Amino acid sequence: MNRIEEKLAIHASSGKEPKKLLSIYFTAGYPELDDTVSVIKKLEASGVDMIEIGLPFSDPLADGPTIQDSSTQALNNGMTTEKLFEQLSSIRKEVEIPLLIMGYFNPMLQYGIEEFCQKCAETGIDGLIIPDLPVDVFHREYMEIFDKHGLYNVFLITPQTSDERIKYIDSISKGFIYMVSSASTTGAKNSFGTQQDEYFERIKNLELDTPQIVGFGISNYDTFLKATAHANGAIVGSAFVKFLKENSISKIPEFINQIKEPSHLSES
Amino acid sequence: MKKTYHADEKGYYGNFGGSFVPEMLYPNMETLQNSYLEIMNEPSFKEEFNALLKDYVGRPSPLYFAKRLSSKYGTRIYLKREDLNHTGAHKINNTIGQILLAKRLGKKRIIAETGAGQHGVATATVCALAGMECTVYMGEIDIARQAPNVARMKMLGATVVAATSGSKTLKDATNEAIRAWINDPVEIHYIIGSVVGFHPYPDMVARFQSVISEEMKWQLMEKEGTENPDYVIACVGGGSNAAGAFYHYLDREDVKLVAVEASGKGVDSGESAATSVLGKEGIIHGSKTLLMQTEDGQIIEPYSISAGLDYPGVGPQHAYLFTSGRAEFLNATDDEAMKAGLELSELEGIIPAIETSHALAVLSKMKFKKDDIVVVNLSGRGDKDLSTYINYFNL
Numbered sequence: 001m002n003r004i005e006e007k008l009a010i011h012a013s014s015g016k017e018p019k020k021l022l023s024i025y026f027t028a029g030y031p032e033l034d035d036t037v038s039v040i041k042k043l044e045a046s047g048v049d050m051i052e053i054g055l056p057f058s059d060p061l062a063d064g065p066t067i068q069d070s071s072t073q074a075l076n077n078g079m080t081t082e083k084l085f086e087q088l089s090s091i092r093k094e095v096e097i098p099l100l101i102m103g104y105f106n107p108m109l110q111y112g113i114e115e116f117c118q119k120c121a122e123t124g125i126d127g128l129i130i131p132d133l134p135v136d137v138f139h140r141e142y143m144e145i146f147d148k149h150g151l152y153n154v155f156l157i158t159p160q161t162s163d164e165r166i167k168y169i170d171s172i173s174k175g176f177i178y179m180v181s182s183a184s185t186t187g188a189k190n191s192f193g194t195q196q197d198e199y200f201e202r203i204k205n206l207e208l209d210t211p212q213i214v215g216f217g218i219s220n221y222d223t224f225l226k227a228t229a230h231a232n233g234a235i236v237g238s239a240f241v242k243f244l245k246e247n248s249i250s251k252i253p254e255f256i257n258q259i260k261e262p263s264h265l266s267e268s
Numbered sequence: 269m270k271k272t273y274h275a276d277e278k279g280y281y282g283n284f285g286g287s288f289v290p291e292m293l294y295p296n297m298e299t300l301q302n303s304y305l306e307i308m309n310e311p312s313f314k315e316e317f318n319a320l321l322k323d324y325v326g327r328p329s330p331l332y333f334a335k336r337l338s339s340k341y342g343t344r345i346y347l348k349r350e351d352l353n354h355t356g357a358h359k360i361n362n363t364i365g366q367i368l369l370a371k372r373l374g375k376k377r378i379i380a381e382t383g384a385g386q387h388g389v390a391t392a393t394v395c396a397l398a399g400m401e402c403t404v405y406m407g408e409i410d411i412a413r414q415a416p417n418v419a420r421m422k423m424l425g426a427t428v429v430a431a432t433s434g435s436k437t438l439k440d441a442t443n444e445a446i447r448a449w450i451n452d453p454v455e456i457h458y459i460i461g462s463v464v465g466f467h468p469y470p471d472m473v474a475r476f477q478s479v480i481s482e483e484m485k486w487q488l489m490e491k492e493g494t495e496n497p498d499y500v501i502a503c504v505g506g507g508s509n510a511a512g513a514f515y516h517y518l519d520r521e522d523v524k525l526v527a528v529e530a531s532g533k534g535v536d537s538g539e540s541a542a543t544s545v546l547g548k549e550g551i552i553h554g555s556k557t558l559l560m561q562t563e564d565g566q567i568i569e570p571y572s573i574s575a576g577l578d579y580p581g582v583g584p585q586h587a588y589l590f591t592s593g594r595a596e597f598l599n600a601t602d603d604e605a606m607k608a609g610l611e612l613s614e615l616e617g618i619i620p621a622i623e624t625s626h627a628l629a630v631l632s633k634m635k636f637k638k639d640d641i642v643v644v645n646l647s648g649r650g651d652k653d654l655s656t657y658i659n660y661f662n663l
Contacts, residue, residue, distance in 0.1 A: 061290060107565035135291075161291065180291070
């Protein structure tokens with residue numbers, strides 16, 4: 001059992017109402033090259049349950065302009081794969097929550113998949129999210145390597161993914177399934193409609209073995225609640241990256257509070 | 269087993285190709301993979317496709333014996349006149365095929381990327397023909413250097429969207445098109461303009477373009493009494509005109525295939541698009557191929573004076589033709605290409621697209637025998653490039 005499963009298990013057994021997990025995505029080396037570790041520490045201190053560290057890529061196909069711009073800036077800051085591992089080399093002395101790396105396949109391929117996985121294991125990374133590594137290619141060529149290093153690979157599903165395929169993904173998934181809320185790139189939408197409700201309901205009825213965490217389109221308390229009504233947690237990405245662009249790291253607790261416990265509730 | 273240079277079932281050419289597509293596009297990919305050959309083989313599809321190629325595109329395109337050019341290079345040079353196609357380049361062969369496919373798939377909207385604008389114009393044209401909504405993504409820099417094609421697309425009813433990310437050229441236009449598709453995968457069909465992208469695009473586009481070498485075979489038989497030339501020469505950015513010109517000769521090893529890349533200001537200048545020299549194996553736009561990239565796997569922004577050739581990769585089939593040695597890869601600089609373009613204009617009265625001029629530029633670098641039959645695929649005409657020619661030669 002790695003930290004992702006532990007975290008989900010603790011949440012699932014927390015009283016009558018299972019606690020919903022909040023995961024935050026941010027781009028490594030952004031806004032400044034050496035901010036990576038400070039952001040991670042501040043996020044944990046603010047009560048975030050899990051963190052996705054974005055490995056910047058020049059051509060992030062599944063991302064919208066907010067995350068692409070942050071990647072461009074991180075690369076201009078001098079961020080590299082090697083640099084990220086350096087920055088994270090003693091992260092496990094400071095942070096306990098699950099950490100994942102989210103990135104595109106080509107930089108990992110150039111680093112060497114075996115080497116990359118080994119480095120993740122040494123660093124204490126629990127999982128990877130690679131949007132452009134298809135499930136079947138992973139299954140055929142890379143699953144053994146990931147297993148050897150105790151690393152979980154998290155797969156995406158979308159409203160267009162068939163039930164049959166979702167069950168296949170469920171069968172080889174560990175940790176959680178990343179439920180993309182709608183057909184979109186990151187940061188494209190910031191509300192949920194009836195289509196999402198039907199989709200969330202459909203997935204719930206499939207009674208999957210792997211927990212589901214919803215991503216894309218979550219930016220505040222309202223969307224967090226809706227996303228987690230039928231799932232085990234939710235991921236905030238673009239909204240947080242935008243926040244980092246405009247605010248200092250010291251203000252991160254305010255951002256996290258307005259998603260988990262917004263002031264209008266505590267005031268009433 | 270006999271070696272083949274065509275795609276296998278999973279879309280691989282040797283180690284290259286495949287489908288590295290985000291899950292958001294998986295259903296589209298699966299549908300295309302499962303249906304493209306079936307649709308292309310339907311008699312009604314073939315009939316409609318061939319009729320449009322004949323009466324709308326103006327095929328067969330002539331195979332012209334270039335007497336003065338031949339005399340200059342001491343050999344027998346033929347030009348396959350794709351520049352005489354409707355819309356001025358080979359691109360229309362593929363867009364006609366894909367629009368018919370999109371209709372059969374029940375799609376409502378078409379998107380496309382374009383570099384030089386030739387594919388954008390060809391896509392806008394077939395969308396007008398089919399009454400489909402069309403959006404073309406084009407790099408901001410390319411919009412500036414290909415103004416006539418932008419105007420043509422607009423006249424044809426297409427929306428031209430500027431790609432402002434990255435290098436603001438072809439690769440970024442492709443990124444933006446893929447993003448648009450992710451945001452509406454159900455209604456949209458993406459007409460990719462080259463033999464790039466995930467399976468089945470490289471194979472599908474090559475098949476639509478294979479009409480070029482199919483015609484070359486019977487045209488050469490008529491003119492020379494043989495189907496097979498000694499050389500086929502074509503320029504390569506992504507590589508669709510080359511894929512079409514090579515297609516029926518891939519397994520005829522006695523026909524030498526020559527692919528010409530754009531080396532920009534020189535292969536070692538840092539401003540180049542010569543992928544076979546500068547690239548290594550990597551993944552771009554859903555396909556494993558040769559790719560210009562940093563050690564860290566970040567894609568390098570390519571450069572060429574021709575907007576259609578400044579792509580940081582090549583199609584996976586070309587990557588395989590290069591590494592297997594089946595095709596010879598040469599390159600031409602901006603200067604060499606511009607001079608070759610002017611030379612063809614003066615010797616034969618044909619102003620070629622700057623992309624095509626790169627293919628012509630290697631004639632002076634090769635050694636031919638007097639009786640060699642050389643076919644240069646004249647992929648497009650130069651009207652769209654007039655302002656570049658004007659600026660370059662101070663005309």
